[in-house]
Amino acid sequence: MFENILTIYQKEYRQLKRDKLSLTAIILVPTMMLLLYGYALNFDVKHVKLGVLDESNTKQSRELTQKFFSTEYFDFAGVVPKESAINKFIQDGKGAAVLVIPRNYVKKILLDKSENVQVLLDGSNSNTATIIMGYVDGILQNYSADLTVKYMNQKGFPILGGAIDFRPRVYYNPGLKSMMYLVPGLVAFILMILTTIVPTISIVREKERGTIEHIMLAPVNPFQVIIGKALLYFILSLGATVMVLVTSVVLFNVPVRGNILLLAFTIILFLIAGLGIGILISTLVSTQQQGYLFASTLSNLPNMILSGFIYPISSMPIWLQGLTYFFPGRFFIAALRGILLKGAGFTDIYDQILPLLFFAIAIPALASWRLSRKGI
Amino acid sequence: MALAIKAVNLTKKFGSFTAVDSISFEIEEGRVIGFIGANGAGKSTTIKMLCGLTKPTSGEALVAGFDVANHPEQVRQNIGYMSQRFSLYGDLTVKENIEFYGGVYGLGNSELRQRFEWVVEVADLKGRENLLTRDLPLGWRQRLALGCAVLHHPKIVFLDEPTSGVDPVVRDKFWNLIGRLSQEGATIVVTTHHLEEAEFCESIIMMHLGRIVVSGSPEGIRKQFADLPLFEIETSKPVEVFNLLESEPWISDAAIFGGNVHVYAETGDPASVIEQVLNKNGIAKYTITKAAPTLEDIFINVTRNV
Ligand SMILES: Nc1ncnc2c1ncn2[C@@H]1O[C@H](COP(=O)(O)OP(=O)(O)O)[C@@H](O)[C@H]1O
């Protein structure tokens, strides 16, 4: 049983060792993709032209406005005279967004109600829009935290003598670098490609060359063959993942705030699900081209588009949002963002981990079922 | 004598196309049997059904006493198979290929070492153990493939077109190896499209378009078809004779063979009819003799009207 798996593993390892090109590709390409996408797909949006409609026109409102323009993210694009002029302002391209401060702004913050400042923006590029929303959120939270501290101090609550800088950072993604937001998505995308394509090719190649017939006649069962192969690609994918993550941390300053074991567990679940998809595909196709085609259309593309990597899930039409639940990418990216950026623990993201666990069990089970019925 | 293989109405269809059409045969233990037929005759499909690699559409096959459909495991334990396509890993060395197949067949260390020596010897690969298999000449690769297919001492060995593409010298070496396996007691089933190789077999089964057209020992088959109206014309002008006869409607085949003309004449009293034609056209010196049919002649004859 184990000898058989080891025999297959060793054979696979020897072949791969000799195939320097593929070996290099498997180990280095993920990191190269990270660098390439990382620098090319840089979603950072800076110097957004922001118009201002300040109906409050008070010291406080000017202070808030100033907060926006003291960052590199927003440039002052002009004053918008009245609400009805906002649409035209954006349509004419004078600005990409308009900050609206209502007439009763001061009264609201004094009444300790969350102020109701609005930023209206051009939603035609949902990505940019999401990023701008992130900035706005961050700036407002910073500002309201400032106000809270001041307010408490005024009311005589010396918050530990004011020694603590009670300034909550933006909930996640401090510094609002979109690269950090991007890396989990990239890791998911890269790993999905690696885990589906590589084993598919390795298995289907044996079908194309006819060597699989000889293995199937020997007293090894299809599971041992598949596990022997998957074991090697699992180890390699894990290695590639470590490289990608280290690169992300070193070059893109992506933090690893959460528990390493939880991170490893999450990654392993995703790798198993991915390898399962690869194996499942290889039971369905008989040529490498079909393998590529199946892997890209059934798994890689949806896992990229429907995972929140490129397009935020919340801005998808409802039916498309529903579809995202069928792909492990969605849960993996959310879990990874949680663990890396927010330092989330299991209890914070169990609703992402459990679906991943489900995929990591269900997909290999489905593949086994196919194997037991149809062979490799 | 016990039967190694028994097939009854074995049929394989691919969609509406019938690749193997209800064939039945028996193969005794310890024999060397050749399946002979042109490309597409259904030889590989038959072999694959016997090995359990393809499910028959209908009919049944007993291999080593086990029903292929119901006891594929037991069948597999008793057979070795070398497919028409190159069955080794080109990117593994000779040694690694042997180790791999030894491994999947569960050979223990000492047995593997012993079989390793054996394969290297019979495949004439001493000193080349660490060469990549893809760098070996085809003849050596084929013998290595055969060696790997019989590492586990199977009772029945299936070899699908093992000699296709190799030159005659290497082919003879391959047949020597087959002879050696046979002496060790294995039943050997070989497919080929070279009729000359039929002579190496104790029994042959000729296939055409999914059917068995003739079977028996080469001797027996030749005897059975001794009456075929085949004639050999010895002449100093073979080309003229050939041209004259070829266009005759009752000549269904004509060929120049080593300076002589061979014809297949479907008519009453062929010898005198041929004589008439030649005399009428001014060919004087010739002798006509009734020729004993070769397996090639017989094969052409039996497949002509199918
Ligand atoms: N998997 C398949 N699907 C469809 N047709 C096939 C398949 N395998 C073989 N055939 C057809 O069956 C016929 C017999 O093929 P095969 O058994 O390979 O012949 P042989 O080995 O005698 O050359 C051929 O016409 C071939 O095209």
Ligand SMILES: [Mg+2]
């Ligand atoms: Mg064939």
